[in-house]
Amino acid sequence: MQEIAQLYLQYSLVVLAACSTANRTISSDGIVGLTRSFFVARARFIIASLWPVDDEFTCSIMKEFYQLLANSPEKDPAVLLNQVVRKMSHLEPSLWAPFICLP
Numbered sequence: 001m002q003e004i005a006q007l008y009l010q011y012s013l014v015v016l017a018a019c020s021t022a023n024r025t026i027s028s029d030g031i032v033g034l035t036r037s038f039f040v041a042r043a044r045f046i047i048a049s050l051w052p053v054d055d056e057f058t059c060s061i062m063k064e065f066y067q068l069l070a071n072s073p074e075k076d077p078a079v080l081l082n083q084v085v086r087k088m089s090h091l092e093p094s095l096w097a098p099f100i101c102l103p
Contacts, residue, residue: 004037012044013077015065017058022048022100035102045077049098057095061088077101 068080078101
């Protein structure tokens with residue numbers, strides 16, 4: 001995490017589509033976790049998951065998300081992720097619900 005925090009990111013969006021990437025610990029230093037490291041490195045938005053995710057389903061969510069992003073790069077990533085999740089909300093919530101966008 002220290003190596004990530006020392007980066008100077010040139011991108012405003014970081015996507016961490018692996019399992020439990022949004023998990024963090026509260027310590028005397030504040031909230032510590034992978035997402036915090038990317039914010040320190042100047043990411044503006046981070047998409048991450050709250051619990052282990054299904055690889056195949058994650059691939060389909062991310063593919064759709066990136067298609068929307070390519071067509072509307074000026075839109076807020078949280079809005080785009082919300083659009084994708086709403087399309088898939090008829091499916092089992094454990095598949096689509098772990099994904100969040102942290103601004």
